[in-house]
Amino acid sequence: MNLMNEYIHLFDRDWKFHLGVPASGVPWRHFWKAGYTIGPAARQYNDTAWQTVDLPHDWGMDLDYDYTVDIHHGALPIATGKKKNxxxxxxxxxxxxxxxxxxxxxxxxxxxxxxxxxWVNGQYVTRNVAGYVGFNVDISDLLFYGETNNIALHVDASQQEGWFYEGAGIYRHVWLRVMPSVHIIPESVFIHSEIIDGDAIVSCDFTVANTGGQAIHDTAAFQIGDVRSTTAFDASEYSETSLHLSLRLEQFISWDLDHPHLYTCLVSLSGQVYRTRTGIRDSRFDAEEGFFLNGRHRKILGSCTHQDFAVTGVALSDDVQRYKMNILKKYGFNANRTAHNPPAPEMLDACDEAGLLVMCEARLFGSTPEALSQLQRMVVAGRNHPSVILWSLGNEEIIQATVSAMRQASRAKRLIRDLDPTRPVTYAANNGDELQGINEVVDVRGVNYLNITRDIRAIDAYHASRPHQPLVGSEESSCLGTRGVYVRDKKNGYVENLDNCGPGYFLGAEALWQEYMKRKYLAGAFVWTGIDYRGEASKQAYITNFGVIDLAGFPKATAHYFKAMNTQEPYLYLYPHWNRKEPEGTDVPLRVYTNVDRVSLSLNGKPQGDMIRESYASLTFNLPYYPGIVEAVGYRKGEACITTQLRTALKPAVLSATCERVGETAFVVVEVKDKYGTPCPEASNRLTFKARGARILGASNGNPSDEDKEKASAVYAYMPLKAFRIWEWRDDAFYSDQNLTEIIGQTDKEWHRNQAQSFLPVENDTVQSGVQRFVPAPKKTGKDEPVMTVACSFWLEQSDTDATSLHIGYLDGQAVIDLNGTVVFQGSGDEDGLNIAVSGLLNHGVNELSIELYASINQTYAIGKGIKLVRPTDSSFSRRLFHNRCLCMVQAPNGGVLHISADGLPPLLIDLE
Known part of the structure; x- marks a missing residue:
């Protein structure tokens, strides 16, 4: 977590964005002379018409689904769609x-x-080719002090690193660091601890940079609470000085899964303080006993997760990161593997806070300069997080059993040791009992799928061959399943959620946990996957069915199994629901996930028997289907300790919702109930959300084949401008065809110069309320003057002056656009249209708009497809329930109200406080 607010500024707001290559082309000539760039990287380039966005930003989520492109990447046509995407x-x-x-x-x-x-101020700075690790650049020499400066970034998302949805754009935070000439280098700070004789010895290694031209003498300090350690040091000019400080905490609180206590650490020089967090904990892997945290044996139940989520794509806000990790914790997981890439720093923050262990995984395996650079950046970014317990070199490499892979892994491991000697190194290997290659190098052997060889005993043979190497299930099966689905539906890409479907090497949730609990030497397992993700799906879906939890964060049945197995309090879950489609009297199976000793069942008050639970097993009752109430009672040591029911729901009667706030974001979960308050499990009503005093980010229902967009776009009202006066200067005459002004105002046509015919000017120039008119522009002379001017006057009521932009649907050529005496745009047009910011420039009453067109490089010019003022309106969004669940995300820093409606049901108001 970055707490050094005085010197480090979040730089996420008010970026300008253009999808595709602008009409002016890509930046060029930037290697001719420093700071000399033509095109969209130039310092003075006019980006007024570009979209304004805040970061994090994933432009892939604004595209339409296209199942003709690569399904492995979520059917969002970024790399495999139109080139501009x-x-x-x-x-x-x-x-x-x-x-x-x-x-x-x-x-x-x-x-x-x-x-x-x-580029900074038109000067080419650097290129980064890694999609999952950060980078930073010193721009001190490139800035103009006391002036306006510009950053330009060209992002090319055409290259895929994975076989899953990866997004596109600046999808994590950007920071501006403004440091004194003598300062602590943030990346150099490494805080680590060990417990000796019951006390915590906490050490801090860091580097002080002196970028000034004078030698200095200073004092550095490291402090936690009231305990402080200091050292004096000298630093010559233009130098870096490495320092080490340590302190002893005689009474401390450990960071643990159940109580993830975090300490704020202060590293200071005179006049500046660097703040970060750490947790004090002791973790180790044992080759015979498994994993220990703070001296206590813990079986790892981990989730493999990709970084995308509902609504946001890969551009998760800090609030969404926390919400996502809290869901994993809620359903029994105690660890997370960042498959298959280094995570966002805020995800590690969320794991620190939630008490989730982390296996941090590299995207690019190898010992090449690029691979080692990415590995170094991953370790440096994560080594101060107490949640991180393992560094993973990679996943299922084709060369993993070769001598080359062994040598590359050895070098990568040495680099990690230099950066962080406190944590073991692993690798996710899908080669069973293979001894050679990467497996012989890593500290902890990662096992992808016990049953990969179709013989689970192979892993026992491996353990016997390498008895001193700890093992962990780096990737294990959960079985495929679609939430709420119990009969396969190939047409929609739905898979039955019964823990019985998957490739031959998949064990299923229940079987895998039983096998791991049999083997004490296995430290635990990371389930593939904890949460559904976009991509790697069937031809009928864009979301995979691998998750224990769906993409919107709703649990599938197997989530309740894992929760039952990893919860101390009594837990009892029945499925499927009791609105069955079978004829009455038909025997149907009812599955029970629980952690109690015995369960008894009744149907409409009639006993249906009881069953004793074996270790780590589920229960299955067969009972005749009759609508009504199924009741289950759980017993421990002979005493009833928990009761739960399934009820047959009647027709939908009311909307119901819960609101969970995480930071500034409200997560609203909606369902439909009958008149008695029983949830309607098959409900698929279309919901409409409207927000007041807040902004809807979008909504998701976890349906893997629902093609409705999840992300909400800003909602605007459009006020078309018509009755334009056209003046063409070449022949000193007015030009138009019979319907020219209508063509310019229409959204599906544009007017080109060769369509023009002579006409007479309009005499009446009176402006009245609600009336638009032609305004003749004065005649121009000279070499670089416009070839055509389009102008109009228009009247606005006070309520319409809050329009935020002027939209021109089509503009070819160079243009200068003036609104009420202010030039709001000057530059190249765009065949995809322009959106020009006009906030604060509109008058109550008469307004004057003038568009001067200059010929393009091809001596053409054109305008049309609608010219409109755009004003924001109330935020609204629509989405269907899927098996009676829908998540709506609302940005609500100051609270607000969410209005939810559905046809035939009373509306619902939710306070977002």
Whole structure:
């Protein structure tokens, strides 16, 4: 967590974004002269018409689903769709005060997918080709102090690193660091601890940079609470000085799964303080006994998760990161594997806070300079997080059993040891009892699928061959399943959620946990996957069915199994629901997940028998189906300790919702109930959400084949402008065809110069309320003057002056656009349209708009497809329930109200406080 707010500024707001290559082309000539760039990276480039976005930003979530492209990447056509979908340009202008001129200023990008090129004030700076690790650059020398500066970033997402949805754009935070010339290098801070004689010895290694031209003498300090350690040091000019400080905490609180206590650490020089967090804990892997945390044996029940989630794609806010990790914790998981890439720093923060262990995994395996650079950045970013217990070199490499892979893994492991000697190294290997290659190098052997060889005993043979190497299930099966589905539906890509479906090497949730609990030497398992993800799906779906929890965070049946197996309090869950389609009297199976000793069942008050639970097993009752109430009672040591029911629901009668706030975000879960309050398990009503005093981010229902967009776009009202006056200067005459002004105002046509015919000017120039008119523009002369001017006057009521942008549907050529005497745009048009910011420039009453067109490089010019003022309106969004669940995300920093409606049901108001 970055707590050094005085010097490190979040740089996420008000970026300008353009999807595809702008009409002006890609940046070029930037290698001719420093700071000399033509195109969208130029310092003075006019980006007024570009979309304004805040980070994190994943432009893939704004695209329409296309099942003709790569299903492995979520049917969102980024790399495999139209060429423009794979490219995005970002720009940001910002003021740099003159007093910063002696500071050390750098930009930090936590994550950009994927290849990106950076310019500062038109000067080419660097290129980054890693989609999952951050990078930072010193820009101190490139800035103009006391002036407006500009950053430009070209992102190319055409290259895929994985076989799953990876997103596109600046999808993690960006930071601006403004540091004194003598400062602590944030990446150098490494806090680690060991417990000796009951006390915690906490050490801090860090580096002080002196970027100034004078030697200095200073004192550095490291502090936790009231305990402080200091050291004096000297630093010559233009140097870096490494320091080590340690302190002893005689009474401390351990970071643990159940009580994840975090300490704030202060690392300081005179005049500046660097704040970060750490947790004090002792973890180890034992080759015979498994995993221990703070001296206590713990069986790891981990989740493998990709980084995307409902609504946001890969651009998860800090609030969404916490919500997602809290869901894993809620359903019994105590660990998370960042499959198959380094995570966002905020995900590690969320795991620190929730008490989730982390296996942090590299995306690019190897010992090449690029692979080692990415590995180094991953370790440095994660080594201060107490949740991280393992570094993983990679996953299922084709060369994993070769001598080459062994040598590369050895070098990568040495690098990790240099950066962090406190944690073991692993690798996710899907080669059973193979002894050679990467498996002989890693500290902890990672096992992908006990049954990969179709013989579980192979892993016992491996353990016998290497009795001193700990083992952990780095990837294990959970079985496929679609939430709420109990009969396969190939048409929609639905799979029965009965823990019985998957490839031959899949064991299923119940079988895998039984096998792991039999073997004490296995430290635990990471389930594939904890949460559904986009991509790697069937031809009928864009979301995979691998998850124990669906993409919207709703549990499938197997989630309740894992919760039951890893919960101390009595737990009892019955499924499927009791609105069955079988004829009455038909015997049907009813499954029970529980952690009690015995369960008794009754149907409509009539006993249906009881069953004793074996270790780590589920129970299955067969009973005749009759609508009504199924009741289960759980017993421990002969005493009833828990009761639960299934009820047959009547027709939908009311909407019901719960609201969970995480930070500034409200997560609203909606369902439908009958008149008695029983949930209707098959409900699929279309919901409409409207927010007041808040902004709807989107909604998701976990349906793997629902093609409705999850992400909400801003909702606007459009006010078309018509009755334009057209003046063409070449022949000193007015030009138009019979319906020219209608063509310019229509959304499906554009007007080109060769369509023009002579006409007479309009005489009446009176402006009245609600009336639009032609305004003749004065005649121009000279070499670089417009070839055509489009102008109009229009009247606005006070309520319409809050319009935020002017939209021009089609513009070919160069243009200068003036609104009420202010130039709001000057530059190249765009065949995909322009959106020009006009906030604060509109008048109550008469407004004047003038568009001067200059010929393009091809000596053409055109305009049309609608010219409109755009104003925001109330936020609204629509989405269906899927098996009676829908999640709506609302950005609500100041509370607000969410209005939920569905046809035939009373509306519902939810307070977002």
């Amino acid at each position: 794979a490219h995005g340009f970002y720009r940001k202008s910002f003021e740099v005060p003159a007093e910063w001129s002696e500071s050390n200023i750098s930009l930090v990008f936590d994550g950009v997918y994927r290849d990106c090129e950076l």
